[in-house]
Every structure is written in C-alpha cells, then in structure tokens.
Amino acid sequence: MGKGYNGIVSVNAYGVYHNITFPLMVKVFKQEGTLKEGDKYKTKIELASEIITDLIEENFNIELVLADS
Numbered sequence: 001m002g003k004g005y006n007g008i009v010s011v012n013a014y015g016v017y018h019n020i021t022f023p024l025m026v027k028v029f030k031q032e033g034t035l036k037e038g039d040k041y042k043t044k045i046e047l048a049s050e051i052i053t054d055l056i057e058e059n060f061n062i063e064l065v066l067a068d069s
Contacts, residue, residue, distance in 0.1 A: 011047040013055060024060070025051050 009029040014021050027047040035041060042050075048067065055062060 009044070011044050011051060013048075013051045015060070025054060027051060 009031075011027045011029055013024045013026075015024045016022075027050065029044050029047060030039060030041070032041050052062065052065065
C-alpha cells in the first residue's frame with residue numbers, strides 16, 4: 001500500500017508434527033521511525049535469520065524453510 005500503518009508486524013517460525021502446526025518463536029519487526037533510544041534496526045530477513053540460528057542452537061531439526069515477501 002506504500003504507507004506505514006500502526007499495526008504490528010512479526011516474523012514467525014512454526015513447527016509441524018504430523019498434521020499439527022504450532023508456533024515456535026516470534027520476533028517483532030520495528031520500522032526505523034518507531035525505534036526507541038537503544039533499539040537497533042533489524043530487517044525482517046535479519047530477524048528470520050536470528051530465529052533460524054536460535055532454533056538450530058536449541059537442536060531443532062530444520063528440514064524446510066519457507067518465506068513470503
């Protein structure tokens with residue numbers, strides 16, 4: 001839409017076990033104009049990369065990563 005709105009944008013990781021999908025981890029994306037002092041801007045791709053790294057460190061077996069843009 002080309003404009004920023006006051007909604008919350010999140011980057012999410014989900015697990016799948018048999019036919020059950022469940023959330024594993026969520027990180028909130030903050031636009032540069034909404035950062036508070038001391039916050040560091042991170043792109044959605046950077047947040048997704050952090051999530052994948054965190055899950056690997058927790059010994060999750062990742063077979064497939066999907067993303068939308």
